[in-house]
Amino acid sequence: MQTLTEKLLARASSRGRVKPGEIVVVEPDVVLSHDNTAAISAIFQQLPHERLRYPERLAITLDHAVPPPTARHARNHARIREFVREQGIGNFFEAGRGICHQVLCEEGIVGPGMTLLGADSHSTHYGWLGAFSAGIGRSEVAALWATGQLWLRVPESIRITLAGKLSTGVTVKDLTIGMIGRLSSDGANYMAVEFEGDGIANLSPDSRAVLTNMMAEMGAKNACMAPDAATWRWLAETLSRTRPHDHKERLDVFRALALYPDSAADYAASHHIELDEIEPMVSCPDAVENALPLSAVARTPVDLGFIGTCTNGRLEDIAAAADIARGRRLRKRLLVIPASSLVLRDAAEAGYIADLIDAGATIGTPGCGPCMGVHLGVLAPGEVCISSANRNFRGRMGEPEAEIYLSNPAVVAASCVAGYLVHPADVTGGRPAAS
Amino acid sequence: MARTRHRVWKYGDSVNTDVIFPGKYTYTVDHDPAALARHALEDLDPGFAGSVEIGDVIVAGRNWGNGSSREQAVTCLLAAGVHAVIAKSFARIYYRNAINSGLLVIECPEIVDQVDSGDMIELDMEAAEIRCGGRRYPFPQLPEQVREIVEAGGIIAYVKKRS
Ligand code: SF4
Numbered sequence: 318m319q320t321l322t323e324k325l326l327a328r329a330s331s332r333g334r335v336k337p338g339e340i341v342v343v344e345p346d347v348v349l350s351h352d353n354t355a356a357i358s359a360i361f362q363q364l365p366h367e368r369l370r371y372p373e374r375l376a377i378t379l380d381h382a383v384p385p386p387t388a389r390h391a392r393n394h395a396r397i398r399e400f401v402r403e404q405g406i407g408n409f410f411e412a413g414r415g416i417c418h419q420v421l422c423e424e425g426i427v428g429p430g431m432t433l434l435g436a437d438s439h440s441t442h443y444g445w446l447g448a449f450s451a452g453i454g455r456s457e458v459a460a461l462w463a464t465g466q467l468w469l470r471v472p473e474s475i476r477i478t479l480a481g482k483l484s485t486g487v488t489v490k491d492l493t494i495g496m497i498g499r500l501s502s503d504g505a506n507y508m509a510v511e512f513e514g515d516g517i518a519n520l521s522p523d524s525r526a527v528l529t530n531m532m533a534e535m536g537a538k539n540a541c542m543a544p545d546a547a548t549w550r551w552l553a554e555t556l557s558r559t560r561p562h563d564h565k566e567r568l569d570v571f572r573a574l575a576l577y578p579d580s581a582a583d584y585a586a587s588h589h590i591e592l593d594e595i596e597p598m599v600s601c602p603d604a605v606e607n608a609l610p611l612s613a614v615a616r617t618p619v620d621l622g623f624i625g626t627c628t629n630g631r632l633e634d635i636a637a638a639a640d641i642a643r644g645r646r647l648r649k650r651l652l653v654i655p656a657s658s659l660v661l662r663d664a665a666e667a668g669y670i671a672d673l674i675d676a677g678a679t680i681g682t683p684g685c686g687p688c689m690g691v692h693l694g695v696l697a698p699g700e701v702c703i704s705s706a707n708r709n710f711r712g713r714m715g716e717p718e719a720e721i722y723l724s725n726p727a728v729v730a731a732s733c734v735a736g737y738l739v740h741p742a743d744v745t746g747g748r749p750a751a752s
Numbered sequence: 753m754a755r756t757r758h759r760v761w762k763y764g765d766s767v768n769t770d771v772i773f774p775g776k777y778t779y780t781v782d783h784d785p786a787a788l789a790r791h792a793l794e795d796l797d798p799g800f801a802g803s804v805e806i807g808d809v810i811v812a813g814r815n816w817g818n819g820s821s822r823e824q825a826v827t828c829l830l831a832a833g834v835h836a837v838i839a840k841s842f843a844r845i846y847y848r849n850a851i852n853s854g855l856l857v858i859e860c861p862e863i864v865d866q867v868d869s870g871d872m873i874e875l876d877m878e879a880a881e882i883r884c885g886g887r888r889y890p891f892p893q894l895p896e897q898v899r900e901i902v903e904a905g906g907i908i909a910y911v912k913k914r915s
Contacts (some may be wrong), residue, residue: 339900340895340897340898359783362906363908363912363914364908364912365912365915366915369811400821429848436821437821438819438821438845438883440821452821453821453845454821454823454826454845454848454849454852454853454866455821455823455849455854456823456849456853456906456907456908457848457849457852457907458850459908460907460908460910460911463915464911464915466900468897468901470895496880501820502815502817502840503766503814503815503843504765506815506841506844507844507847510818535843536815536818536843537844538844604766606766614865673829688895689775689776689778689820690774690775691775691776695776708770708819710768710770710771710819711771711795712771712774712775712776712795713770713771713775717795
């Protein structure tokens with residue numbers, strides 16, 4: 318009897334089965350890096366290996382500082398393009414295509430049953446597709462490039478059962494902030510988090526990714542759930558757009574690889590969450606685990622809002638913001654950065670971008686934007702930002718003297734309308750949308 | 753290397769990688785050890801970089817190094833001369849990065865509340881224990897396969913050795 322994580326790691330290490338605590342050597346299907354690729358290639362050069370062991374397994378995106386804000390960042394990108402050419406790497410995604418985690422899902426680089434190791438802490442993301450995925454460091458990535466292999470400790474798994482349905486105005490972001498508040502930032506340290514239960518069927522694909530992405534903030538090694546009908550539908554629709562020539566074959570590969578947990582698998586801990594009991598939540602400065610109900614901090618003044626990132630920069634996030642902004646005037650600055658060019662295109666086609674611009678919002682190039690304090694909207698000392706990102710550590714978005722609150726995108730947009738933290742219903746409720 | 757003596761820098765719980773090495777430098781400060789060392793713990797303890805000495809150790813609470821996967825949060829401490837980080841627990845990626853870069857990381861929750869900045873401790877790697885104030889604090893040894901990597905001086909040295 319094995320958990321989904323154990324089955325995925327057994328496959329990745331070519332073993333019949335694996336047990337928590339065991340050290341196994343895995344050969345991942347995909348190795349991810351982004352703007353840090355040049356730094357990793359400098360480490361790779363210290364090795365005697367001139368060529369990559371499996372160039373076809375690398376996936377590289379330019380996303381952390383795009384378009385490059387300084388000549389230094391531009392040189393970094395140029396070095397990465399050079400490396401991609403030299404080594405013949407096919408899965409390379411240019412600046413503007415979007416954030417690594419969103420792009421690799423959209424492009425069908427990772428899918429059910431596969432394993433990804435990434436030089437990025439939110440590499441837990443891909444578990445929403447039924448994959449094993451974990452973040453690792455740069456030297457490890459360089460070693461992986463050279464040998465195709467890396468050691469991993471098989472994690473104990475925590476099972477989280479989701480039951481029922483979220484109430485209107487409540488999102489998976491609120492669920493994850495509440496969970497991290499309760500279980501703390503190391504509540505799942507070194508562990509796998511597996512989601513199951515009838516509540517998952519009620520969660521959109523866009524929001525499932527929030528769940529696995531945010532588990533990085535609980536210290537998890539990986540987070541995952543078994544693929545279901547909605548997963549397959551999303552893959553079929555998305556891949557037919559991004560890979561018109563081979564989407565059917567790619568889906569067949571995923572179907573053959575998909576794995577499911579045994580119902581009697583052993584979990585180190587189990588939690589049960591009734592989705593309709595969740596209320597809007599906010600992470601207060603300077604830690605994600607400083608979680609409070611929105612109602613407890615309502616009317617806290619904010620200077621600006623940010624909607625974007627690999628956590629909450631997808632179409633449904635931008636739709637939620639547009640629904641609030643439509644026909645209203647933002648009192649505070651709102652920066653919206655779609656997670657990918659596909660998201661931007663769909664948001665433009667649906668009219669969301671126009672709604673946001675009319676309300677006074679700024680739209681940025683798909684990528685990480687100011688999430689990690691590099692550029693495109695970093696904060697000044699003393700500024701208070703309400704953000705849909707995943708992290709609010711001191712100095713994360715630029716100045717250490719700035720304050721970052723985290724919430725779902727509707728709360729961000731509503732707070733920019735009101736000028737202070739507010740429940741979206743208090744902005745939209747009862748009033749005609751065009752007032 | 754039987755027993756070694758170290759001066760302690762003491763920090764609290766949940767120290768994250770953004771305050772160990774600020775994200776704003778991650779793509780501009782990379783390989784220059786002096787520059788890495790200069791920004792170590794910049795947003796946590798502005799006094800650290802100026803007065804840390806080779807061989808000092810950091811003793812911290814739970815979940816040291818949570819947050820980003822940036823390796824500079826490990827290499828900046830190596831560059832600053834830090835010999836080891838001893839903590840109640842480590843964030844997962846930080847722990848891996850430390851092992852794979854050759855920074856000694858020791859999980860020993862019992863000692864953390866017993867020492868303060870400026871105290872001296874003794875480290876005995878063979879016996880896998882820390883000595884301080886007349887008491888001994890044992891800590892768990894790493895698994896065999898992982899110890900080989902640390903002993904080689906990190907994963908790059910390890911891969912080099914085996915290729
Ligand atoms: S959006 Fe933020 S959290 Fe996500 S990959 Fe980019 S920098 Fe990291």
